[in-house]
Amino acid sequence: MTASTVAHAGGSTALSYPETRKLDVIEEQFGVKVADPFRWLEDDVRVNPAVAEWVAGQNQVSRAYLSNLPGRDALKARMKALFDYQRYGLPQKAGGRYFFTKNDGLQNQSPLYYRNGLRGKDRVLIDPNAWAKDAATALDQWEPSPDGKLLAYAIQDGGSDWRTIKVVDVKTGAQLGDEIRWAKFTNIAWVGNEGFLYSRFAEPAKGQEFQALNENQTLYFHRIGTSQAEDIAIYATLDRPKLGHSAQVTHDNRWVVITSSKGTDEKYEITLIPISNGKGKTLPIDQWKPRTLVPGLDHDWQLVEGVGNQLWFITNKDAPKLKIVRVDLGDGEPVFKDVVPERSEPLARAQIVGDRLVLSYLQNATSIAEMTALDGTPLQTISLNSIGTASGFSGKPGDPETFYAFSSFNQPSTIYRFNSLTGKSSIFGRPELSFDPASIAIEQHFYVSKDGTKVPMFIVHKKDLDLSKGAPTLLYAYGGFNVAQLPTFDARRMAWIESGGVFALANIRGGSEYGKAWHDAGRLLNKQNVFDDFIAAGEYLIQQGISAKGKLAIEGRSNGGLLVGAVVNQRPDLFAAGHAAVGVMDMLRFDRFTAGRYWVDDYGYPNKETDFRNLLGYSPYHNIKSGVEYPAMIVTTADTDDRVVPGHSFKYTAALQAANAGPKPHIIRIETRAGHGSGKPTDKLIEEYSDVYGFLAKWTGLELEDDAAK
Template sequence: MKTSGLQVLAALLLSGAATPIWAGPMSDISYPQTRRDTVVETQFGEAIADPYRWLEDDVRHSSEVADWVSRENAVTEDYLTALPQRAQFQRRIRAFMDYERFGIPVKAGGSYFYTRNTGLQNQAQLFVRKGLDGKPRLLLDPNAWAKDGATALDSWEPSQKGRYLLYSVQDGGSDWRILRVIDVKTGEPLQDEVRWAKFTGLSWVGEEGFLYSRFPEPKEGAAFQSLNYNQAVYFHRIGTAQDADELVYATPDAPDRGHVADVTQDGRLALITSHVGTDARYEVRVIDLDKRKRDGWKAVPLVSGFTNDWKLVEGAGRKLWYVTNRNAPRYRLVGIDLDAPKAEWTEIVAEREDILERAGIVGDRLVLNYMRDAASHAEILALDGSVGKTLSLNGIGTASGFRGRPGDPETFYAFTSFNCPASIYRMDLATGVTTPFATPKMCYDPGAYVVEQRFFTSKDGTRVPMFIVRSRVVAKAKQPVPTLLYGYGGFDVSLTPGFSATRMAWLEAGGAFALANLRGGGEYGREWHDAGRRQNKQNVFDDFIAAGEFLVNEGIAKKDGLAIQGGSNGGLLVGAVVNQRPDLFAAAVAQVGVMDMLRFDRFTAGRYWTDDYGRPDREDDFKVLRAYSPYHNIREGAQYPAILVTTADTDDRVVPGHSFKYTAALQHANLGARPRLIRIETRAGHGSGKPTDKAIEEGADILAFVAQWTGLRLSAEASVAQAGEPTAATP
């Protein structure tokens, strides 16, 4: 199914808890001196000190900030490289990552396009082959684009007949994209190049050109910090310069609105989906491409009001199918015939207890992807919604894909879980036959690890689910072990089972991993999301604290060996709960976090987040934000866990100033002997596009740090107990 709208914020992996008995002399750290200014502003009658505001300056343009980054990194690197288990974790993460992996194929014009990484390549390559049995041919190799591997192939889309391939390039982890085109037959790049695309879809209009979204070119030196306004949709015709691109849709009178374009697979209709923030509340407009010569880019309203979520499934002629939560908090499938005398939405599949995440039309069937308690299952129905069959997915995991065309019964999907990487399957809906397309060979036995789901009770009595992953050896022993607890809890994002080489290295070493499905996410629809945002944000922190207490009380986590981790909105989560319950955790890893809740809306995409956080310039919202903002609520004199903050110099999603200021405040305060360090990656952003080498280094640093403070000790016995011969990780 095609998805429309802005995707802001992403999450990452782990984090921690309690006593420094394993740290020894390594806890005696001399932090760099950081200048404290006397910046004080009065907001709604309260004086708010911001002594480290100068650290908001862009590291590329401020020599003082660059010097601070260099000095902090030197201290952190000295500490992390001296950790006794770092080298072994690095080796094991590399081993768990060293397997051939494929992306889900996309079919166009009889050719199949897919990504492939041999294992340790910094970036996946893009291949094409004619027919399923054709010889693979390399089309794009991002590994040749930059010496440090930090220039990535982001998204890509073949034209409808497979003549061209449109792709976006991500450099240094930035959210900005460069769009380019390659001739599929010859493999030669075209001269076409589009810049300043961001949060864009890639949608072909026949073979003549494509629709994309872009912002105005930022002022000199402001590309990585200035707010994003006036996004517009343009049409680029193949063979022309960007300055000749046609404006398709914009709202200059409403510069805060963003717009993304999709084109139905038959090329008949273009759909413009507009959003205001991160909420899944959209307006939709339709452009009839067959009438373009007469009407131009005439966008006719289809859905108005920014009230509900509308996810395009597919179109055929003038008929459209959508998944929506209009009058259905857990989503339903609806359709509309634009040529009907009275065009109205008709319900095809009613709302159920499970969440309808996405849908696709393959051949003459509907493929519906549902989520139950944060795990996937799929169903195949007739186009009228009549009863079909359930697609069997073994075990607790996540299914994705199911892209296809009306009239073509072929589709591909992936299935993954915590203990097995993604396997790719081909399904023929006409025959009902499912066959493996790519099943990775691993250096371990997935069956040696057990995935279970437990439910715990939060502070207000709410029942919250959590996945717990351990080796069978550890689970059978029924003894508490060092445990990593991960959470996110925001922006309607659902955390579902997925594979991580870093997590596997932790599990192999004898630790446990837990993932809590906190309120604020999308695991149970709109009500679950609403229960964890704005004035309800404290519920997210209460859920995470309750998850930690549950792990300790149930004898899963050691009392002095619980670690927490979260990224982006999850980094905010870690910072907030450490302030509220520093006694519960031995270690904490806060990655690319939103740490200053009174100024988050002043940089890049931050203005979008007011949907979840509220507005700092409104008194009621200010009071809520002030109460939990990690930067403003550090508890002088409390005994804090060991804290590792991570960020990157090119993060233009959550600007690194958040982490810089938070770390400076941590290091200035009297919080006990445990370390408060920051790891600042260069030529990296919010997370996507990170080369394999950098991912391995970061994972080793995090695990070694957490292991040091939770008491996890690598042993030959642990490795031997979990390891096995290479095996196909088939669910």
């Protein structure tokens, strides 16, 4: 394989990239000729030997470069120390047993434990660390049966979105013979203790497991003790193959609530199936008759819970920042009634715990929580003490006990037990830390974007950090899919902060921080606002002296990887370095692979002219500027990413390396036996981010402790 050579700044050794073959691929759309010379890199690395050779060559270059970064090993050691703390997942109670994950610190995967009673002994039920030599097989979602005697759980292998569901006997630890394959984007919803509902697609053709479009998702019922071949399809929409379906079952086993959607926008249909006679007895499946509750795909509808013939939902119908409604199903037509009206802060989550509604809101991108009666009467504010993120509060009617987690940039999750009757919290699990949270400053700033919009940004650093000359700064954002970016702990970022860097999180448009309007202002034809917000964040950090020219790095994952690729094309002068992780880089072909078709709600349709022209205007792959000096760039992806297929990152990197884009390195790091991010073992995370942050440290001037000082 021949190579192209680029002298990289800061060293005498030339960095040689593998020569990437170009094809004469030009397609005309709406009168525009679009070149795609690296399309062959879209092929699956397991299927096309030429792509496998390209991956091996690129990894050889990146490994050689990254392994010689000054201070990388010291950064890795600090990350390892910061990961080494005992952490709990949120407990779930069933039949008097408490189920939760717990990691002793550096375990690659978190085992699942249970207790018989709140103060019972912790017993390991499932330990995924023994499932694979490379620790890349992970425990994903899990759900105990209502009586707590069985537990269904999903296995994720190599980071893929495909799941295999199995069942374990809790008391004996024995695996049952039940095994479900080709489940994807699924809940596990128990129907009594007899079996469960799950969502799956048809088995893909051989060689297309990680690239084929996902269509015709179907809901199945699996009865415990039977084979998957005997599972019964209970709901599908073959006339609308793009709809996906997920099922929930109310705690009283009265209703199956099916939520159907076409894309990622919060627009749902709701279908109900009454599955019991109202006296606790489950009806035979041949008597399960679906009925439409909410037709069309017009608004957000999220089930909170059901009690008898009443269901509670979160909805944005006539309430852009969301409200709670109650539906009385009764004997006639359903009657909808507002219970908790919309307010100025967007509603993030709601649960019924005992005879209370527990509500979580976002106030300037930080959590606040409150309780009301089931009719919406305000009862109590739940004290969360500081800037941070509360999650959890799952519960059920009639039981006042629930659990929630609270975390912040300087505080890993503490798990609290909460009683909705008394309003009191007590600690269930608190981590012991290897650093002093009080030594870390957390500030929230507001800056002005290009069009005058005020945007919040969190800034985190050591309190004693000298900012007189600006500090090396890592700026992160996401900006899409109605996903809020909130204050949470990350050991990798803390290693950057403890090394003397600043971490900044910009709450740019496209997320849900301020409700539907904030999301709408950052999607479709408004997508440029997202890039403008991120650029303005970088300019603000430099203008305020927090960072400085040549000291600012940017990072984003998935949709955030697209963000990094787009703003680097638009303002290559502003940034010293960038990390684009598992990014959507070809905006003209994203909808042709796996889950990409869902994203048209945020991005638009490449086959519609108005959307096409908008997408072409910012697509990272198509807008690389030759003859312009680019920041140092590290692209990361994984061979088993079947969410954002790695071809996006492959093509973008090939185009960047082929351009005359200046002397700084433009490399790609390709993980094996890994996917879009979930399920990645701890040791792979530490290895990856010591490479990435070591790279960003070098190009922002962050002085890491040298290896000899460890």
